[in-house]
Amino acid sequence: MDLPPVGSSPFPYENLSAYYYRASYGKLSLTGETFDYTAKYERDYYTNNPEALVAEALAALDESEDLSRFDANEDGRLDAVYIHFAGPNTGWGSV
Structure with a gap:
């Protein structure tokens, strides 16, 4: 499973988008502003x-x-x- 970029914060301190992507086993991708x-x-x-x-x-x-x-x-x-x-x-x- 390829995670979205997490910047300089690796698991478990990734960004919100990466967290939900990981927690949903790659089925939920959040974007926004x-x-x-x-x-x-x-x-x-x-x-x-x-x-x-x-x-x-x-x-x-x-x-x-x-x-x-x-x-x-x-x-x-x-x-x-x-x-x-x-x-x-x-x-x-x-x-």
Whole structure:
């Protein structure tokens, strides 16, 4: 199985695309773009309402990007969004 390029980080610290490709035994290949966004509030603010963070980030991104590029089936909705909240680990499944 040929893995996608992983840069300078070998297993198990490969990039997200390489991880999913490896974990799916070569059946899932992820591609996409990344964008930076700094949340308006501290992490605790979003704990009980992570949807607020998604809405806030997408609204800010929509001002500078054509998000329709990420609607492959043209149903008026983004096909996928992955948000990684940088900072210390606060437990499994936390925002």
